[in-house]
Amino acid sequence: MKFAAYIISVCMALTVLAAPRLSAQRRINPVQNASKELQGKNERRQEGDTIDIDKIKQIHDGQGNVVLVDTVSGKELPDSVANGLIPGGKVPKMIQPLFHSVSVSVDVWDPLMRAFGQHYGLVEFSADLNLHNRYVPVVEVGLGQTDYTPEDNNYTFRVPVTPYFRIGCNYNFLYNSNPDYLVMAGVRFGFTRFNYEVGNVTLNSDYWGESTEFDLPRQTCSFSYMQLVFGLRIKVFGPVSMGWYLRYKAKLHESKDNYGKPWYIPGFGSRKGAITGSFYVAYTIPLHKKEMEPVVE
Numbered sequence: 001m002k003f004a005a006y007i008i009s010v011c012m013a014l015t016v017l018a019a020p021r022l023s024a025q026r027r028i029n030p031v032q033n034a035s036k037e038l039q040g041k042n043e044r045r046q047e048g049d050t051i052d053i054d055k056i057k058q059i060h061d062g063q064g065n066v067v068l069v070d071t072v073s074g075k076e077l078p079d080s081v082a083n084g085l086i087p088g089g090k091v092p093k094m095i096q097p098l099f100h101s102v103s104v105s106v107d108v109w110d111p112l113m114r115a116f117g118q119h120y121g122l123v124e125f126s127a128d129l130n131l132h133n134r135y136v137p138v139v140e141v142g143l144g145q146t147d148y149t150p151e152d153n154n155y156t157f158r159v160p161v162t163p164y165f166r167i168g169c170n171y172n173f174l175y176n177s178n179p180d181y182l183v184m185a186g187v188r189f190g191f192t193r194f195n196y197e198v199g200n201v202t203l204n205s206d207y208w209g210e211s212t213e214f215d216l217p218r219q220t221c222s223f224s225y226m227q228l229v230f231g232l233r234i235k236v237f238g239p240v241s242m243g244w245y246l247r248y249k250a251k252l253h254e255s256k257d258n259y260g261k262p263w264y265i266p267g268f269g270s271r272k273g274a275i276t277g278s279f280y281v282a283y284t285i286p287l288h289k290k291e292m293e294p295v296v297e
Contacts, residue, residue: 094132094134095176097132097287101284102129104283106280106281107279108123109121109124109278109280121144121145123143124143125141126280127139130172130179133172133179136170138166139166142266144161144192144194144265147159154200157198157262159195159264160194160195162193166267181232181233182234185229188226188229190224190226191223193220194221195218196221198215199215201213219257219262221265224251226249227250229245229246229248231245231246232244240283243280244280245278249269
């Protein structure tokens with residue numbers, strides 16, 4: 001009996017000594033044991049301490065970013081896509097409708113310049129179709145004319161009223177911003193076919209001391225060219241806006257001429273200088289009922 005009591009005492013002592021070590025080795029892994037459906041959620045959420053994932057909506061802000069909004073508290077969590085909080089979320093490339101608007105405009109650059117001494121040009125009209133507020137195909141039609149006698153020169157250069165045409169496209173860099181403001185770059189291809197005359201040509205003979213006057217025969221010229229443009233358009237009031245372009249021009253093709261090159265080409269301007277400009281007033285007709293609103297998914 002004494003021996004059995006001794007054995008029991010030893011076992012109880014070993015148990016007491018081993019208990020802290022066994023307790024220290026025990027671990028609980030909440031990630032492995034947690035419910036898969038609840039991982040990533042705040043299971044002990046108190047009202048007001050975070051966004052309840054069960055009560056949020058996804059919207060697109062003005063820049064097209066996806067934002068989480070708590071419909072109860074109104075709290076927002078921006079940059080949700082960038083932070084990976086919306087699996088598979090995508091930022092829309094363009095937030096405006098495909099057929100956004102149509103604009104017609106009149107270019108008042110040549111009339112203004114003629115008032116300040118320019119000797120050529122008449123008027124120009126254009127129409128453009130705004131697609132997604134990003135791509136803007138353009139058609140430009142105008143009339144050109146000149147009747148110019150340079151000072152201290154011995155001839156008169158004439159081009160009757162002649163139409164010219166251009167076609168091209170603009171790219172709006174602010175396509176996901178306020179459509180009342182456009183910053184654009186684009187390209188144009190132009191063509192005209194016109195008649196011109198050089199008259200009152202005077203030749204002076206120093207030897208004989210006499211002068212001879214004559215006219216060159218009427219010539220016909222076909223001329224095609226390209227323009228690279230950069231410009232702005234700003235809404236003034238209602239559907240009316242104003243804008244300007246800087247234009248870099250380059251000849252593509254010109255028909256041959258037996259008496260030299262024409263000084264002025266309708267739509268292209270004079271041969272002097274590669275950069276010109278335009279200033280226009282536009283009237284815009286929207287093709288959708290109202291501006292795009294934030295999309296709630």
